[in-house]
Amino acid sequence: MHEDAVWDALARALAGEYEIVARLGLGSGGAPVYLARELITDTLVALRLPPLVSDSEAREFGLEVVRQIDPSLPEIETRCSHCGAVLRQWSRFCSRCGRDISGVAPSAAGQTREELRRVARQAATGKYEVVGEMSRVEGGGMVYFGRDLATGQVVGLQLESGPEPTLLMTATFAPSDPTIQLPEARRRPSADQVGRRRSGETTGRRVSVPRNSGSGGSSPRPTPSRPRWDAARLGLVSSAVLALILIALLVYRWM
DSSP states (O other), X not given: OOOOHHHHHHHHHTTTTEEEEEEEEEOGGGOXXXXXXXXXXXXXXXXXXXXXXXXXXXXXXXXXXXXXXXXXXXXXXXXXTTTOOEEOSOXXXXXXXXXXXXXXXXXXXXXXXXXXXXXXXXXXXXXXEEXXXXXXXXXXXXXEEEEETTTOOEEEEEEXXXXXXXXXXXXXXXXXXXXXXXXXXOOOOOHHHHHHOTTEEEEEEEEEEEGGGOTTOOOOOOOOOOOOXXXXXXXXXHHHHHHHHHHHHHHHHHO
């Protein structure tokens, strides 16, 4: 059971359309981001929830479907295989040595997406369960999302160019901590801001999360309900009362 009110609300709102796989953390603008499987296409997408104006009883989030990895997603932490620099952004090139770190991309002249997926799964055997992949906006390389068999944490994996592609990157995301503090809701993003998100699809849908079920917080204690008399029970009581009255009248008459 996930102690995450946003996860639960998202799963209910998108039931039958998406299966929530993992929480990646907070992306740009403090938006919660979740990794999900789109059921109709059986592909991975990122669901980004920018905070919207909320009322006093619920927090409102917008819903964007991100199909390619871009800077709007939570930052990663990885190391350049060439110079060893620690990197924390979804950029194509290493900020120190300039090496292309976007990973291997499918191409007509090279390996197909299916072939690369098979190589990634073989390389991850015994350590990660590969649940799917997404391509990067910059460079087009594939990022394979894998669940660490030892810890259960979801990470991103890439294949390094070479005679035989090998796993290059372990990209760690924000930990799946149910106590993560979500930002207060804000106004809707402008049309210009939405247009700049190249890989995101603004759906126009909202996800509402009750304030008394905040992420990681305990559920409110249920208020004891008073017994209610339904129509059937009232009918039985009324019939019994009428029967007693009739019996009393008959007894009185024959006395």
